[in-house]
Amino acid sequence: MADAHTSKDNSTLFTSLGRLAPQLKPIIWPLIWGLLSALAASVVALVVPQVYRVLVNTALQPGNGTKGLWTGAAVVLGLGILEAGLIALRRQFVIVPATTVETRMRTSFYRHLQSLAVEFHDRWGSGQLLSRAMSDLNFMRRWMAFGAIMLVVTTLTVVIGVSLMFSMSWQLGLIFLAAAVPIAIFGFRFRLSYGRVSRKSQDQAGDLATAVEESVHGIRVLKAFGRGPEALDSFAGQAQELQATEIHKAKSLAVFSLVVTLLPELALGSGLVDGILLVSAGKLDVGALVAFFATAAVVAGPVESMGPLMAMTLTAKTAIDRHFEVMDAVNTVTDPASPVALDSARGELEFRGVHFRYPDTPAATRDVLDGINLTLRAGETMALVGVTGCGKSTLLSLVPRLFDVTAGTLMLDGVDVRQLTLSALRTHVAVAFEDTTLFSNSVRDNVLLGAAEQPGLSPEDVLEQALEVAQASFAYTLPQGVDTLIGEEGLSLSGGQRQRIALARAIAARPAVLVLDDPLSALDVNTEERVTERLRSVLESTTTLIVAHRPSTVSLADRVALLQDGRITAVGTHSELLAANSHYRYVLASLTEEPRDLDSHLETGLGEELAEELGAGKEAGA
Numbered sequence: 001m002a003d004a005h006t007s008k009d010n011s012t013l014f015t016s017l018g019r020l021a022p023q024l025k026p027i028i029w030p031l032i033w034g035l036l037s038a039l040a041a042s043v044v045a046l047v048v049p050q051v052y053r054v055l056v057n058t059a060l061q062p063g064n065g066t067k068g069l070w071t072g073a074a075v076v077l078g079l080g081i082l083e084a085g086l087i088a089l090r091r092q093f094v095i096v097p098a099t100t101v102e103t104r105m106r107t108s109f110y111r112h113l114q115s116l117a118v119e120f121h122d123r124w125g126s127g128q129l130l131s132r133a134m135s136d137l138n139f140m141r142r143w144m145a146f147g148a149i150m151l152v153v154t155t156l157t158v159v160i161g162v163s164l165m166f167s168m169s170w171q172l173g174l175i176f177l178a179a180a181v182p183i184a185i186f187g188f189r190f191r192l193s194y195g196r197v198s199r200k201s202q203d204q205a206g207d208l209a210t211a212v213e214e215s216v217h218g219i220r221v222l223k224a225f226g227r228g229p230e231a232l233d234s235f236a237g238q239a240q241e242l243q244a245t246e247i248h249k250a251k252s253l254a255v256f257s258l259v260v261t262l263l264p265e266l267a268l269g270s271g272l273v274d275g276i277l278l279v280s281a282g283k284l285d286v287g288a289l290v291a292f293f294a295t296a297a298v299v300a301g302p303v304e305s306m307g308p309l310m311a312m313t314l315t316a317k318t319a320i321d322r323h324f325e326v327m328d329a330v331n332t333v334t335d336p337a338s339p340v341a342l343d344s345a346r347g348e349l350e351f352r353g354v355h356f357r358y359p360d361t362p363a364a365t366r367d368v369l370d371g372i373n374l375t376l377r378a379g380e381t382m383a384l385v386g387v388t389g390c391g392k393s394t395l396l397s398l399v400p401r402l403f404d405v406t407a408g409t410l411m412l413d414g415v416d417v418r419q420l421t422l423s424a425l426r427t428h429v430a431v432a433f434e435d436t437t438l439f440s441n442s443v444r445d446n447v448l449l450g451a452a453e454q455p456g457l458s459p460e461d462v463l464e465q466a467l468e469v470a471q472a473s474f475a476y477t478l479p480q481g482v483d484t485l486i487g488e489e490g491l492s493l494s495g496g497q498r499q500r501i502a503l504a505r506a507i508a509a510r511p512a513v514l515v516l517d518d519p520l521s522a523l524d525v526n527t528e529e530r531v532t533e534r535l536r537s538v539l540e541s542t543t544t545l546i547v548a549h550r551p552s553t554v555s556l557a558d559r560v561a562l563l564q565d566g567r568i569t570a571v572g573t574h575s576e577l578l579a580a581n582s583h584y585r586y587v588l589a590s591l592t593e594e595p596r597d598l599d600s601h602l603e604t605g606l607g608e609e610l611a612e613e614l615g616a617g618k619e620a621g622a
């Protein structure tokens with residue numbers, strides 16, 4: 001995971017910036033108008049010294065009265081107002097288009113993340129994706145709206161300003177230019193080192209975001225195991241690394257700024273001495289000398305800001321590279337070029353010579369699934385049993401194509417699942433995992449997330465039925481009933497309650513194939529039994545493949561498949577396997593029957609004794 005984003009940075013500045021071109025195309029005119037406004041503002045600023053020149057050489061000469069002086073002052077004031085107006089205009093032109101591009105890019109980033117296969121998400125830390133979706137895009141927008149325009153305007157201002165200075169006095173111009181050459185060389189070297197350090201800091205910030213996200217998610221585990229201080233130490237270490245990088249970044253920027261400030265000042269100092277000598281020798285008029293220094297003052301600002309703007313451009317390059325690293329990631333699980341239509345599925349599922357290995361599995365290791373041959377008849381419930389880590393979840397994840405088989409074929413009603421569109425396949429197949437994810441939404445929205453329309457049933461009926469089958473009717477007794485907000489930002493539910501809501505979600509989808517990856521693990525045996533029985537009667541025509549960790553679930557299945565060393569080594573009814581297969585007996589003996597979901601006991605009244613016992617225990621302990 002940690003290595004996914006540390007790819008080699010081979011792109012040049014211009015190839016990276018060039019990748020923004022298609023995004024900028026629709027807003028190119030507002031950007032050009034913004035650029036022209038900023039440029040006009042700079043030109044106006046450069047005209048002011050020329051007014052000074054005229055003023056000094058004419059209006060300020062003895063005996064010329066005050067009229068010229070007032071006119072000159074009015075012109076300078078007018079130019080100042082015009083410059084301010086043009087700067088405001090630049091902002092007006094670019095703000096809306098740039099934020100529109102940012103929003104559009106963020107939306108397509110999110111869409112791309114949604115489409116990428118699970119294999120991609122396994123490799124990438126969530127913080128990395130979060131920082132790319134938020135801060136990198138925000139930075140790109142600021143660079144488009146300000147940095148890029150100002151870099152062009154600043155460069156042009158320096159070029160025009162220096163040319164004007166040369167036209168006034170080539171000797172003084174040369175002195176000023178003598179300072180600009182080292183700045184250019186230094187700027188180039190700075191550009192290389194700053195790019196590297198800025199990339200490092202953005203990656204470190206992403207890793208830090210991942211650390212925060214993981215500890216917030218795992219706060220219960222950290223607290224329960226008293227690992228808070230260790231997590232804090234590790235976080236503080238990472239934060240200090242980022243701080244060191246940021247300090248390094250700021251220091252190199254400070255050195256650059258110092259050089260670009262100091263050199264022009266030195267040039268101006270020696271230019272002043274030289275200028276006075278030129279005036280006293282009659283080779284330069286006083287007006288030109290004043291105008292030269294006024295122009296130098298205008299140009300000094302852009303020269304100083306070239307460092308930060310260059311740095312901003314390099315950071316923008318890094319942000320663009322980071323953005324496109326994700327956008328360039330190829331989706332490995334895609335729709336076929338000419339999909340087979342399968343409007344309604346019977347639900348026959350066949351694994352034929354299926355092999356699977358994870359992309360990062362070492363070459364010497366055998367495939368997790370090493371030639372699976374298994375057929376589920378339409379409508380049957382099959383339990384998948386095997387020792388822990390033997391590949392049960394992996395096998396299940398192939399059915400909705402969370403991963404694709406690496407060899408062999410997986411067929412639904414005789415059609416290779418890769419021949420179906422993903423949306424069609426996922427309409428026919430619904431999944432519930434042990435590790436449930438509920439969204440920050442109402443119970444109703446969570447359950448009806450992928451609900452299919454059912455003839456004669458309103459969404460309310462579908463919801464009620466799904467909750468009833470999943471033994472999750474407790475939802476009606478929540479503070480706002482099924483409209484109660486649950487999930488990360490809502491009401492906290494117990495593990496068993498969460499699992500039952502997630503199961504109701506899979507049931508409401510009314511799939512042809514239901515894939516259940518130990519989704520009842522947090523339920524007590526009695527609730528689990530009731531759920532399984534209701535599932536069997538309500539979803540009579542649904543093919544169900546269920547990873548079972550308890551003999552009670554296994555015994556309710558029509559048939560059981562035994563997964564061993566990457567293969568299905570036995571298929572039969574529970575009693576057949578129990579009688580004939582010693583590995584099956586071994587696996588079953590290791591499964592647990594202990595009730596885990598106390599609250600479902602309490603909800604149904606079955607756990608009163610247990611509750612009393614616990615209450616008594618509490619009192620005794622108090």
Ligand SMILES: Nc1ncnc2c1ncn2[C@@H]1O[C@H](COP(=O)(O)OP(=O)(O)OP(=O)(O)O)[C@@H](O)[C@H]1O
Pocket residue numbers: 122358360361368386387388389390391392393394395
């Ligand atoms: N995303 C992944 N990337 C690489 N290897 C993985 C990944 N997920 C699982 N594995 C490996 O594949 C093997 C099978 O894992 P799987 O989760 O399918 O087992 P399981 O039978 O469901 O286990 P359990 O009963 O404990 O849930 C394990 O060795 C596991 O380490």
